[in-house]
Amino acid sequence: MLNSLDLEGRPEDTRIVVAMSGGVDSSVVAGLLKREGYDVVGVTLQLYDHGEAIHRKGACCAGQDIHDARDVAARLGIPHYVLDYESRFREAVIDRFAESYIAGETPVPCVACNQTVKFSDLLDTARNLGAQALATGHYVRSRLVNGHRAMYRPVDLDRDQSYFLFATTQDQLDFLRFPLGGLTKPETRAIARDLGLEVADKHDSQDICFVPQGKYADVIEKLKPEAAAAGDIVHVDGRVLGRHAGIIHFTVGQRKGLGVATGEPLFVIRLDAASRQVVVGPREALITHRLMLRDLNWIGGTSLDAEVDSGRMVFAKVRSSRPPQAAMIVRQDGRIAVELLDGEQGIAPGQACVLYDGPGDKARVLGGGFIEATASLGTSLAAE
Template sequence: MSRVAPFATTNGCRMLNSLDLPGRPGDTRVVVAMSGGVDSSVVAGLLKREGYDVVGVTLQLYDHGEATHRKGACCAGQDIHDAREVAAALGIPHYVLDYEERFRHAVIDRFAESYMAGETPIPCVACNQTVKFSDLLDTARSLGAAALATGHYVRSRLVDGRRALFRPVDADRDQSWFLFATTAEQLDFLRFPLGDLTKAETRELAREFGLAVADKHDSQDICFVPQGRYADVIERLKPEAAAPGEIVHVDGRVLGRHDGIIHYTVGQRRGLGISAGEPLFVIRLDAAGARVVVGPREALMTRRLALREVNWIGPGALADLPADGLEVHAKVRSSRPPQPAVLHAAGGVVAVDLLSGEHGVAPGQACVLYDGAGEDARVLGGGFIEATESVFARERAGAPVRDLEQRTVAAG
C-alpha cells in the first residue's frame, strides 16, 4: 500500500494540502515532469487521484528521430510516446517542449569540454541544474502552476520556513546525489512525491492505475551517449579531442602511446594498450600534456578534494563554518552510501577531507554533502571536484601532488 503525505496545518490553523501548499487540491495546479518512465508516470497518477489540477510536460532533449528505437535512454522518442499514452490514460493535458537547443548548449557542449579537459563529468547533474530545474521550472510558473513535481527518489520538507532536501526511504534508489545543485529557491517550488515509496511500491501503483509503463525498464545510458561510448560522441562533437600522446607511469617512465585521453577514465584498468609486469590503473589524465598517467591501485587512493561551483543548501552560511571544519558525510559516487568527512571553507577555497579515503576519484565528478548517513539524512549541498590529493604521491614524494590550498575555488 502506498504512503501518501497527510494533510497538515501551518501555525495550527491554516490547512495545507498534501504538497504543503495552501488551498484545496482541486484549486492547485501542479506541472509534472513526465519522462515516459514509470516513476514520473506514477507521480502524475498519484496527484491526479488526489484531485490536483495536473498538467504533464515532457522535454524533447536529444535526437528525437534516431532515439525512437534506442533502449535504455531517457528523453528519447519512445519515451515521449509513452508519456503521451500515460497522460491520455490519466485524462490530463500533456505538452511536449522542444528543448534540444538549450540542452545542447547547457549539457552536451559542457560535457564535451569537461571530458576534453581530462575530467569525468556528470551530465545528469548539469541537466537538472539548468534545463529541468531552471527552464522547465520557469515554464511551470508560466502555466500558473504552484509546484513542479518530478519522479526523483528524494524527499523534501519544510525546515524553518524553507524546504530542505533529504535522502529517500528507498536507499537503493537514492537520487539526492544528482540534485545537490538544486537551489533553495528551486526547492521551494519542487515536489518529490516518491520519496516515501520503494521502487516496488511505485510499480504496484502503476499497475493499480492501469499504466502500460508499469514494467518498463529503467533508463541506464546517458541519453545522448548510446551504449555508453563517450569517446565516440566527443570525437563527433570535437574532432580535435583525439590528440595522441604518451602513457606515463607515476614514476616517470614512458610506457607507450595513446590515441587521445578521451578514451580513458580515472580508475580504468583494462584496455590501456600497454603491457607491464604489474596491474596498472589510470591514475590521472593530464589534458595539457596529452598524457595518461598510470600506476598501482594504491595510487588511486584520495583523501582530500577541492570543490568548485559549490551549492550550499544546509543551515546557516558556508562562510560561517567552524575554523577547524564541519563534520559531515560525503558521497563521491551515486551508488555509494555517504562516508564520514570534514568540510573546510576558508579564503574562497572549499575542501573536503574523506576520513576513510576513496579510490578512483576524478576531477569533474560530484561530491555531495550530508548531515548523516541514514535514510533521513539532509542534503547540505555539494560541488564539482576541482582537484584531488593522492595519498600515494604524498607518501612517496613527501608533498601533495597538487597544493589544494592554492586552488581558487568559488565558495558559492
C-alpha cells in the same frame, strides 16, 4: 490549511506541473496527484532528435518515451505538452559534457541537466503555466524546515538520486515536490499497475540519454573531432610506457584496455589534458584524501562559513553508486575543500562531491560541488 504538498488551498484549486519523462516513476507521480484531485499538467521535454533515438533502449526524453508520456497523460485525463529543448540541452549539457571530457575530467551530465534545463528552464515554464509547484519522479524527499524546504535521502536508498540534485538552489527546492521519496521502486510499480498504466513494467533508463551503449568517446569524437589527439602513457615514476589515441578514451581508475604491460597491475591515476598524458600507476596511487570543490552549492539551512569555521563533520558521497563516508569541510587558500577521513579510490576531477549530515536514509542533503582537484596523504592539491 496546507494540502498534502504543503501548499495553501484545496487540491482541486492547486495546479501542479509534472515533468513526465515517459518512465514509470514520473507517470506514477502524475497519477497519484491526479487521484488526489490536483489540477495536473504534464510536460515532457524533447531533449534531442527523437528520430535518431526512437528505437534506442535505455534512453530517456526522446522517441518512444515521448509517446509513452503522451499515452499516460491521455489515460489519466490530464493535459500534456511536449517542449522542444534540443538547442538548450545541447548547449547546457552535451557541449559542456564534451568540453569537460576533453579537459581530462569525468563529468556528470545528469547534474548539469537538472541544474539548467529541468530545474531552471522547466521550472520557469511551470510558473508561466500558473503552477504552484513542479513535481518530478526523483527518489528524494523534501519537507519544510524553518519556512523553507530541505532535501533528504529517500526511503529506498537503492534508488537514491540526491547525488544528482545537489546543485538545486533553495529557491528551486521550495518550488519542487518529490512524491516518490517515501516509496520503494516495487511499490511505485504496484501503484502504476493499480492505475492501469502500461508503463508499469517498463525498464529504467541505464545509459546517459545521449550516449548510446555508454560509448562516451564516440559521442565526443563526433562533436569534437580534434579531441582524439595522441599522447604518451606515463608511469607515476616518470617512465614512458607507450602511446594512446586520445585521453577521451580513458577514465581515472580504469584498469583494462590501457595497451601497456609492465608485469604489475596498472590503473589510470590521472589525465593531463595540457600534455595529453595518461598517467598510470599501482592501485594505492588512486587513494584520495582531500578534494578541492568548485561551483559549491549550499542548502544546509545554516551559514557555510560558520560550518567550515566550526570544523563541521559531514558525510561525503563522491560517486552515485558509493555510500557517503565521514568527512570534514575545511578551508584552503580561501576556498572550500573536503577531507575524506578514510580516503577513497578512483576520484576524478569533474565528478560531484555531495555532502550530507548523516549516512542513512534520514540524512539531509547539505549541498555539494564539482571536484576540481584531488590529493592523497602527504601531497598538495596543486601537485595533483
